[in-house]
Amino acid sequence: MTPAALNSEFASQSPQAIIRHALSLPGKAVVTTHFGPLEAVILHMAAEAKPGVQVIWVDHGYNTKATYRCAEQIIARLRLNVDVFAPRITAARQEAALGGIPAYTEAAHKEFTENFKLEPFRRAMSAHRPAIWLTALRKEQTTFRQSLDVFTQDDKGVLKVAPLFHWSEAQLRAYLTAHDLPNEDSYYDPTKALENRECGLHTSTL
Numbered sequence: 001m002t003p004a005a006l007n008s009e010f011a012s013q014s015p016q017a018i019i020r021h022a023l024s025l026p027g028k029a030v031v032t033t034h035f036g037p038l039e040a041v042i043l044h045m046a047a048e049a050k051p052g053v054q055v056i057w058v059d060h061g062y063n064t065k066a067t068y069r070c071a072e073q074i075i076a077r078l079r080l081n082v083d084v085f086a087p088r089i090t091a092a093r094q095e096a097a098l099g100g101i102p103a104y105t106e107a108a109h110k111e112f113t114e115n116f117k118l119e120p121f122r123r124a125m126s127a128h129r130p131a132i133w134l135t136a137l138r139k140e141q142t143t144f145r146q147s148l149d150v151f152t153q154d155d156k157g158v159l160k161v162a163p164l165f166h167w168s169e170a171q172l173r174a175y176l177t178a179h180d181l182p183n184e185d186s187y188y189d190p191t192k193a194l195e196n197r198e199c200g201l202h203t204s205t206l
Contacts (some may be wrong), residue, residue: 001192003151003159004073011047015163019134022161023050027131032055034123035063035071036187038172040078042136042164047078056084058123060116061091062101062190072183079172085124094150095132101190113191140169184191185204 001009010018023029023046031046031053034038046053057071075082094100094116101107125133137148137160150165164172178184 003149003153006123006151008148009148015042015167018050018161018163019045019049022132022134022159022163023053025159026133028128029134030056030125030128031055031134032058032124033136034058034060034114034187034189035067035074035184036189037081037183037185038169038176039136040074040181040183041172041175042134043074043078043080044175044179045163046134047080051079052081054128054130055080056128057082058085058120058124059084059086060120060190061087062116062188064184064186066184066186067188070182073182082126083124085120085127085177087120091116101136104192109191117191127157132186133158133160135160135162136164138167 006021010021012023019042032041033043033055035057043055046055050070062070074080087096094112102112139148147166148165150162152160152162154160173183173196175181
């Protein structure tokens with residue numbers, strides 16, 4: 001079934017129903033996360049639908065202490081099967097010897113994003129070779145994401161599924177409360193710089 005047909009069939013379905021269907025499809029499925037705000041929602045839904053589902057965490061190394069503590073709480077609480085991928089350049093080395101984080105307006109920021117976000121992500125996808133990629137991407141987050149949909153497919157044939165695409169932040173926070181899930185809002189992503197700016201993960205061919 002094509003992404004267009006899936007989007008039509010599941011237009012009014014719940015995120016849980018979308019996840020269950022995605023995880024029933026042939027091939028390996030992964031869930032990606034940065035353990036930032038509200039990420040526990042998709043992780044909880046996926047773990048309930050398929051305990052032990054593969055979770056990929058691209059840890060750029062610049063997370064706050066609170067984010068790392070929250071991540072460990074979520075991992076333990078949901079018994080997540082997490083594979084962590086880190087940049088080949090550490091944050092400490094970048095800060096001490098390579099000029100720190102370039103301003104997003106500088107040409108060097110593209111290379112920084114490549115080193116700290118895109119290369120580790122490509123390495124993760126190459127290692128796991130998923131057929132299904134579950135992501136917490138949502139329509140309201142950026143202007144670019146409003147042009148996407150719940151089901152999309154890349155040129156490598158990976159089916160990207162965003163079960164929370166149509167949910168609002170209020171709905172996510174209500175879910176966190178209802179299920180008493182850990183959450184931490186002090187997340188920092190050095191590759192984005194601005195909250196509504198794309199880092200390239202969902203705009204580039206990976």
